[in-house]
Amino acid sequence: MNRLNAGMKLIGFNDRGDREKDDFYATPPEATHALLAVEQFNGEIYEPCCGQGHISEVLEDAGYQVESTDLVDRGYGTPRVDFLMESKMRDNIVTNPPYGKLALQFAAHANALARRKVAMLLKLQFLEGVERRQFFSHTPPATVYVFSNRQSLMKNGESFAGGMMALAWFVWDKAYTGPTVVRWL
Numbered sequence: 001m002n003r004l005n006a007g008m009k010l011i012g013f014n015d016r017g018d019r020e021k022d023d024f025y026a027t028p029p030e031a032t033h034a035l036l037a038v039e040q041f042n043g044e045i046y047e048p049c050c051g052q053g054h055i056s057e058v059l060e061d062a063g064y065q066v067e068s069t070d071l072v073d074r075g076y077g078t079p080r081v082d083f084l085m086e087s088k089m090r091d092n093i094v095t096n097p098p099y100g101k102l103a104l105q106f107a108a109h110a111n112a113l114a115r116r117k118v119a120m121l122l123k124l125q126f127l128e129g130v131e132r133r134q135f136f137s138h139t140p141p142a143t144v145y146v147f148s149n150r151q152s153l154m155k156n157g158e159s160f161a162g163g164m165m166a167l168a169w170f171v172w173d174k175a176y177t178g179p180t181v182v183r184w185l
Contacts, residue, residue, distance in 0.1 A: 026051050027096045027121055031151060032058035034185045035094070035169045038145060041117055043091025048083035048110075052076050055094060084109055096121040104132055107170070111139050117173050124166040142176035145169040148184050 032055050041064060047056045050068035053076035059066045067090070068077030083097075084105060093114045097106035103122060110118040124146060126132060146168040169185070 025096070025099075026054045028151070029054060029058050031121060031147075031167070031169075032094075034147070035119055035121075035145065035171075036062050038183070038185070039117070039119060039143075039169075039171055041092045041094070041119075043116060045092045045094050046090040046113075047077070047095050048081070048086065048093065049095045049097050049106075050074075050077040051096075055096060059094065086113060089113055089115055091115050092117045092119075094119045099123055104135060108135060108139070111172055114172070115174065117171060119169055119171045121167060122170050124168050126168075126170065136180075139172065140180045141170045142173040142178075143169075143171045143181045143183060145171065145183050145185050 036058070044065040044067060045059055047059070047066055047068045048070070050056050050070045052074045053068060056066045056068040056077065069081035069083070070077055070079055071082055073079030084102075086109070090113055093110040094117075095106070095110070097103055097120060099122065103120075103126060107118070107120055107122075107126075110120065127136075127144070147166070151165055151167045
């Protein structure tokens, strides 16, 4: 960093140094219940960022057959599976991917692998950006379900105070041909 930039920090920079390794912020069960209240899935579901199983367990409790993997071994599902290297087609993909630089890659790859639907829990700001606009122009979501209340993800798999974010479920449906619909949860 040169002297001109030495005192400057990027917006969103985590100066506390407490960002979770590998962007692991687990999904509280109520967020997945909210998705299931508005979407149904036909066929099996693949959860490629299963962490400690928070999304997978809610899906299984709802009667879905779920394949759960993760890059990191967090004690649930099949560990050391790099989703971005996967090539096997799946019926549906439901996940809370890393929000850092990989969110767009995850969305594009999930849409290439899914036969039916993709549902991704993402920051609402995923809607903005030149690269994402290009992605949305050829791969528009069917529905974006915006949470009316800010959500607090789980740090290290456990609830914690703070971390309230504007989140939405972005759902791509291969059978849908209309414009993207925005709804609120």
